[in-house]
Amino acid sequence: MLQYHWRCWAEWRPESWELNLVAVRDGVVVGTQGVSGREFGVGREVSTGSWLGRAHHGQGLGTEMRAAVLYLAFTGLGAEHAVSGAYTDNAASLGVSRKLGYRDDGIERHVVRGKPAVLRRLRLTAERWREHHRVPVRIEGLAECLPAFGLGDHRSGA
Numbered sequence: 001m002l003q004y005h006w007r008c009w010a011e012w013r014p015e016s017w018e019l020n021l022v023a024v025r026d027g028v029v030v031g032t033q034g035v036s037g038r039e040f041g042v043g044r045e046v047s048t049g050s051w052l053g054r055a056h057h058g059q060g061l062g063t064e065m066r067a068a069v070l071y072l073a074f075t076g077l078g079a080e081h082a083v084s085g086a087y088t089d090n091a092a093s094l095g096v097s098r099k100l101g102y103r104d105d106g107i108e109r110h111v112v113r114g115k116p117a118v119l120r121r122l123r124l125t126a127e128r129w130r131e132h133h134r135v136p137v138r139i140e141g142l143a144e145c146l147p148a149f150g151l152g153d154h155r156s157g158a
């Protein structure tokens with residue numbers, strides 16, 4: 001896990017970045033929430049991925065974590081689309097996507113531990129996000145970081 005995070009830091013470039021944040025509750029790290037972009041300054045699309053410790057599942061935290069990075073993406077960075085994906089048996093992840101307004105975006109067939117598995121791709125537009133966004137989020141200190149996301153002098157209203 002550490003190697004993965006070190007690699008993401010080392011390989012960060014404005015045209016290809018992956019920001020892995022942690023979710024903290026009562027001073028304890030309970031999960032990680034990632035958001036990534038490739039040629040984001042032009043394409044305006046992000047991808048997300050989340051992991052929450054088992055003891056913290058089913059309490060709405062997964063929804064809050066994803067909503068937080070979607071706020072960063074759409075309001076802070078000016079994203080136009082966000083994509084995600086979950087295997088068909090991952091009801092919790094699909095539940096988070098449903099609540100936040102994602103729509104189906106096709107499937108991918110993978111092989112997981114030697115067995116076929118279907119991944120449902122999901123896509124959220126800025127317009128749908130504005131309709132479904134309910135979680136209050138505050139961003140601090142973003143302006144100085146915008147060039148690192150490939151945004152030059154872009155300024156958000158956040």
Ligand SMILES: CC(C)(COP(=O)(O)OP(=O)(O)OC[C@H]1O[C@@H](n2cnc3c(N)ncnc32)[C@H](O)[C@@H]1OP(=O)(O)O)[C@@H](O)C(=O)NCCC(=O)NCCS
Nearest residue numbers: 050051052057058059060061062063086091092093095096
């Ligand atoms: C995916 C994950 C982040 C979701 O977090 P969570 O905090 O458990 O989800 P929430 O409590 O916010 O639930 C979101 C919705 O899904 C539903 N849901 C949650 N777990 C569910 C389950 N096991 N079965 C059916 N529905 C479920 C909830 O009821 C909720 O909908 P509702 O508010 O309308 O009732 C978490 O389960 C996780 O880390 N899983 C392992 C890693 C993983 O699969 N990551 C995603 C890879 S694509």
